Amino acid sequence: MSENIIETNGLTRNYGDICALKPLDLQVPEGEWLSVMGHSGSGKSTLMNLVGGLDRPSAGSLRVGGKDLLALTEDGLARFRRESVGIIFQQHHMVPYLTAVENVMMAQYFHSVPDEAEARSALERVGLGHRLKNRPGELSGGEQQRVCIARAIINSPKLLLGDEPTGNLDHKSTIMVMELLKELRAEERFTVIMVTHNQEVAAWGDRTIYLDDGVLVREERTAG
Amino acid sequence: MILIFLQSSVFSLNTLVTLKVLESNERDTMAISLKLIPHLLAWFGIVLILLRGFAGRRSVVTVASIAGFVIGVTGTCILFRSFPVAIPFVVVKSALGVSFLFLWGASIAAIYRSTGRGITIFQGERRGNFPLGAGIAACMASIVAGAICTCGLPAAGSTLLTLLLLAVAAGALAYALAYSAQALDKLLPNSYTVSLSGMLVAVVALLLCSSSSLLRLDLFSPLSMKVMKGVHDFVHQFMESILIPDHLFIRSYIWKFIGLLFGKEVGFWGGLVIWFIPALLIAMAIGFERLPSVAHLRQGAKRRTVMAAAIRERRCRLVIPLLSVVVFATAAYQSSFPSVEYWDPKPLPITADQSGEITIPKKGEIDLEDGKLHKYLFKQGGREVRFFVLMTPAGQLTVDLDACAICKPDGYGQAEGSVICYYCKTLIPLDTVGKPGGCNPVPVAFSVKGENVVIDGITLVNSWSTTVQATARVKEGGK
Amino acid sequence: MLFRILKNSFLKRPKAIFLIFLSIAMGSAVATAFLGIAGEISHKMALELRSYGANILIEPSAAEGGGFLREEDLPKIKTVFWKYNITGFTPYLFGIAEFSAGGRKERGVVSGTWFTKQLEVPGEEFSIQGIKGIAPWWEVQGRWPEDADEAIIGASLAKRLNISSGSDVTTIVRGGNQKFRIVGVVTTGGYEEEQLFAPLVTVQSLLQQQGKVSRVQVSALTVPMDDFGKKDPTTMTKDEYEKWYCTAYVTSVAKNVEEVMAGSRAKPIWQIASAEGALLKKLNSVMLLLTVLALGASATAVSTSLMASMAERSPEIALMKAIGADRFQISSIFIGETLIISLAGGVSGYLLGGQLAELISRTVFNSTIASPLWLFPTAIISAFVVAIAGSIVPLRRALLIEPVTVLKG
Incomplete structure (x- = not known):
């Protein structure tokens, strides 16, 4: 864990007069699992969007994986998203009219070329080998979230972002999803940043930071 | 730059x-x-x-x-x-x-x-x-x-x-x-x-x-001509040597298909096929090119x-x-629909010999019998006469002034099957060139001696003067 | 993958797709129908104004009684100033007659004419004159008459008499009668289909009008009419008149011919149609305007329905963007979708428009139209134009979607 995959310096994001993120200096070493905690409106999702290239900061510098995100054009940011980042949302967003395997293949298509065999094996890896041809409406919440995980890691990103991925899941599914993420991380060695307000979920990480009103108030390492 | x-x-x-x-x-x-x-x-x-x-x-x-x-x-x-x-x-x-x-x-x-x-x-x-x-x-x-x-x-x-x-x-x-x-x-x-x-x-x-x-x-037009001829010859030979017209297997509807081969379109479509195939083959070859082997790359995204x-x-x-x-x-396309242009060569200066006769060889530097308009410029005593020699489709050589009896002497250009009077834009069928009247070019008497066309210089000049003076006078009179 | 996305999107959202398809098909159908009719009108006008075929009609001048021209004047046509521009001419002698064949009796017009007459004029080259040269578009099933008692019959008269080539027809005019052997049935697309055409000499003796003709059609190579040609020759200066006379305008050729035919009046055929032509031209521009309006309306409809479906699909677009689709990839999905719909819409618009054109032309113009080949690309292209024009605004809206705000929900 020598190099930092994320380096921010005075990172700020204002929405009009509201300051969602006060100047923030944050370093995340490569391979780390970082949990971000805070109550609603604390700026944790804003941080997430900035790091994932979905939003642009108002001030400060932001380098992810050696790239200066402020210098990228809109299409450049899209390229950064498909090549370097995998994102999992709270509301397991899938394209409603595509099957599970097609949803995964869509990510491949945007990245380079689709490869159905690879998409199938990715779904098998998350334990959905039997639900390849089902559309989102026919999948449970946990299953949908697992499709999203398969889709997020299909392009071997360096960084996996989770925006309360377990927010809508029951306890059993949450454990299942977290176990899966841990397993995959062990194999693929990507960096994880996970936003949550669940202390238990946060405990899966190596380090937890606490945000309040856009300010980093506390930081603690998980023992063991 | x-x-x-x-x-x-x-x-x-x-x-x-x-x-x-x-x-x-x-x-x-x-x-x-x-x-x-x-x-x-x-x-x-x-x-x-x-x-x-x-x-x-x-x-x-x-x-x-x-x-x-x-x-x-x-x-x-x-x-x-x-x-x-x-x-x-x-x-x-x-x-x-x-x-x-x-x-x-x-x-x-x-x-x-x-x-x-x-x-x-x-x-x-x-x-x-x-x-x-x-x-x-x-x-x-x-x-x-x-x-x-x-x-x-x-x-x-x-x-x-x-x-x-x-x-x-x-x-x-x-x-x-x-x-x-x-x-x-x-x-x-x-x-x-x-x-x-x-x-x-x-x-x-x-x-x-x-x-x-x-x-x-x-190249395209000759190519389609060749194709048409080739197909025709082949079908002919084939029919004559191998198949008797009232052969048992040849029913009338088959003749329809054979008839297709004799159509004018055969040459065009056949020519098109020959014309486009190489480019398409090369495009196909590139399309068929093997993609590099990626089996050695373990990671899907990289592959x-x-x-x-x-x-x-x-x-x-x-x-x-x-x-x-x-x-x-x-x-x-350019070959099938050539841009219409009037064939209008620059008049070649020509002189008469001592006896006052102009001699133009039929098969000299210019082939007079190629069915095209050939214009000449004859100067004598400060007078200039433009005339042309043309072989009509009927195979008759004719020598005419580059002017008609009524219009201003703006001359003629040759289009498909006709010549056009530049002044009044009237099309004159090629067959009637060499006959007097209307807006037709004024014919000039000439003789063919051996392989030469011989025109009397004096006649030419006189004919030009009367024609042009007449039309010029009318013009002035009108003003 | 693009096609898989498109296919599934089509299958799962049939209603929205159908709406867009409908607006495009409607627009292209209307465009096809109107343009088809406009094209047909122009085509008919062009036939009217053709420079080949008969373009001068010589009739007896009203001033002189009799109402006939003299056949002996005809060869003079080949001696006029513009003789080389006159490519052919045909005399006609008309009479109302009663035709009977196989028990049926019908009234019709018997027309004496030249088919392929060998004409010898002193001092001129021998030439062949007659219908065959002057009306090359006549389609004769059978052959042209060769003997004095052979005739060809117009298709609709033949239908009425229920006869075909090889039959005999007896023609009765005021007591006199003549039997003709029909050797061909002719289709012309005009009033000629109601007539029976027989050699001039035979008809002259049948009608007892020896040496007379009712009218002459002349076909001349002419120069297109321009402003100068339209000027009244009587108001011209001498210089202008000289140029007018020596330019092969159809009017000057007509005047030239009129001079040699005693008691005749020659008029360019296009003049007959010119009043009609002006009306048709106006009609044409109205058609074009309507087409443009119809296309505009259907583009607006496409735009509206696409807007609605974009709003419905914004989470999906936001998701694609979040996963890393750039603007090109997003656009290709949506443009591909509209293009496929518009292709289908164009094809069905073409089929629909053909029917519509036929309906309109049957009820309004009382004529049938043959849908020309160029209408197909026109239909497809107008469908594309409608689709592209209608999808510009929705696509811009789609590209402006911010994943952060949409996915937050």
Whole structure:
């Protein structure tokens, strides 16, 4: 864990007069699992969007994986998203009219070329080998979230972002999803940043930071 | 920078044309320059393609192209000077034909190789990217392009000095164009590469497109004629030697299909097939090209990135052959629908001998019996008479004034099946040329002595004066 | 993959797709129908104004009684100033007659004419004159008459009499009668289909009008009319008149011919149609305007329905963007979708428009039209134009979607 995959310096994001993120200096070493905690409106999702290239900061510098995100054009940011980042949302967003395997293949298509065999094996890896041809409406919440995980890691990103991925899941599914993420991380060695307000979920990480009103108030390492 | 090049090229283009057409006015110069532009653009395209294809040999390609163009222009001029008009055309046309055949061979080789069998057609192939190969290819293509340009210029007598000046002007033009091509080439992104076969097909396509606008260099029409004749002959022979017309298996509906083979369309469609196949074969060969093996890459994303790059690169290489198909289509179109132009040669000055007779050999420098209008200018005692000699479709030679009995003597031009009076724009059927009346050209008495057409100079002048004076008087009287 | 996305999107959202398809098909159908009719009108006008075929009609001038021209004047047509521009001419002698064949009796017009008459004029080259040369578009099933008692019959008269080539027809005019052997049935697309054409000599003796003809059609190579040609020759200066006379305008050729035919009046045929032509031209521009309006309306409809479906699909677009689709990839999905719909819409618009054109032309113009080939690309292209024009605004809206705001929900 020598190099930092994320380096921010005075990172700020204002929405009009509201300051969602006060100047923030944050370093995340490569391979780390970082949990971000805070109550609603604390700026944790804003941080997430900035790091994932979905939003642009108002001030400060932001380098992810050696790239200066402020210098990228809109299409450049899209390229950064498909090549370097995998994102999992709270509301397991899938394209409603595509099957599970097609949803995964869509990510491949945007990245380079689709490869159905690879998409199938990715779904098998998350334990959905039997639900390849089902559309989102026919999948449970946990299953949908697992499709999203398969889709997020299909392009071997360096960084996996989770925006309360377990927010809508029951306890059993949450454990299942977290176990899966841990397993995959062990194999693929990507960096994880996970936003949550669940202390238990946060405990899966190596380090937890606490945000309040856009300010980093506390930081603690998980023992063991 | 390109602008400067273009400016200088326009200047040298005008010089080139002016030199070639010695006694012409400003408007003619402009008109001919405009006509030359497509040919020059084609050559520009060829140079650009070659620069792309032989990346890394840019200077060699540029120099060889310029040299080739100058050689082509001056060489063809010399040919025109020292041989009858038909010979240079035949030479250039054969060169075009050979290049098309070569393209056919290359396309078949390309498709054969795309099936996975590696063959080497000729030794130098692998060394195509060496300076010598690049230079020779650029030089040859440019010689033909220069020759086509020269064929597009109207013929005129030239002395050694004008020839020299012509070479210099052509060189300046070529220099300007080649360097602007080089500048453009630098602007293009590196990812647009051209394969060897793609380069060949594009160069041949541009040459054929450039030549197809010149009636005497056009390849497509003769090709479709040949195809039609071939099919007809084959069907004839086949029917006569093998099958008896009322054979048991030949029912009337089969005859309908056989009838199709005798239609005029057979030549056109057959010609089209032969015309387009090489470019399509090369495009197919590129389409069939194997993608690189990616089995050694463990990570899916990396594997797919390599694949996507290979597919993108293949698509880029497909652009040129597909564009060439469009260029081939343009050539076929130009050949099928030639722009209507009146055949109107410049009157050749001619003199009478001591006895006052004008003698024009039937098969001299100009073939009087080719069915075309041949204009002459006869000067005597400060008077000028324009007249023309024409062979009517009925096979009769006729000599007429380049004026009619009623209109202002603006002269005639020849269109398909008729001549047109420039003054009143009336079309006169070719069969009636040589008969007096209406707006027909005024016929002049002449005699055929041996292989010569003989006209009495005095009669000619008198006939012209009475005709022109009459029409001129009417004109003045009206004012 | 693009096609898989498109296919599934089509299958799962049939209603929205159908709406867009409908607006495009409607627009292209209307465009096809109107343009088809406009084209047909222009085509008919062009036939009217053709420079080949008969373009001068010589009739007896009203001033002189009799109402006939003299056959003996006909060869003079080949001696006029513009003789080389006159490519052919045909005399006609008309009479109302009763035709009977196979028990049926019908009234019709018997027309005496030249088919392929060998004309010898002193001092001029021998030439062949007659219908065959002057009306090359006549389609004769069978052959042209050769003997004095052979005739060809117009298709609709033949239908009424229920006869075909090879039959015999008896023609009765005021007591006199003549039997003709029908050797061909002719289709012309005009009033000629109601007539029976027989050699001039035979009809002259049948009608007892020896040496007379009712009218002459002349076909001349002419120069297109321009402003100068339209000027009244009587107001011209001598110089202008000279130029007018020596230019092969159809009017000057007509005047030339009129001079040699005693008691005749020659008029260019296009003049008959010119009033009609002006009306048709106006009609044509109205059609074009309507077409443009219809296309505009259907583009607006496409735009509206696409807007609605974009709003519905914004989460999906936001998701694609979040996963890393750039603007090109997003556009290709949506443009591909509209293009496929518009292709289908164009084809069905073409089929629909053909029917519509036929309906309109049957009820309004009382004529049938043959749907020309160029209408197909026109239909497809107008569908594309409608689709592209209609999708510009929705696509811009789609590209402006911010994943952050949409996915937050």
